[in-house]
Amino acid sequence: MIDKMYSEYLPICDDCGAELEGYFDFQDAVDGMKANGWKIVNVNGEWEHYCPECAAKRNRPGPSEFAGCTCGTCRNGRLVPEDDTETRQKHRLV
Secondary structure, eight states, rough: OOEEETEEEEEBBBTTTTTTOOBSSSHHHHHHHHTTTTTEEEEEEEEEEHHHHHHHOOOOOGGGGGGGSSSSSSTTTTTOOTTHHHHHTTTOOO
């Protein structure tokens, strides 16, 4: 998450709570996260932010990583549903 504390935007990992330095501009906070190897993903309309260590543990591809998929289940780059074991196996997510 990017939490606004007083006049600073503070990037915080949604998994472990790790923090980056505060930024005075929201876009600078996003750019700082990307520059430091954080993963930012949109899951069901909600933005999630993960530090490099937690992103590696999650091993969850972002929506754009399915954009070219032809399996017939991903539909326009959407993430594979949690309960669709067969499709998740195709993408090595289980």
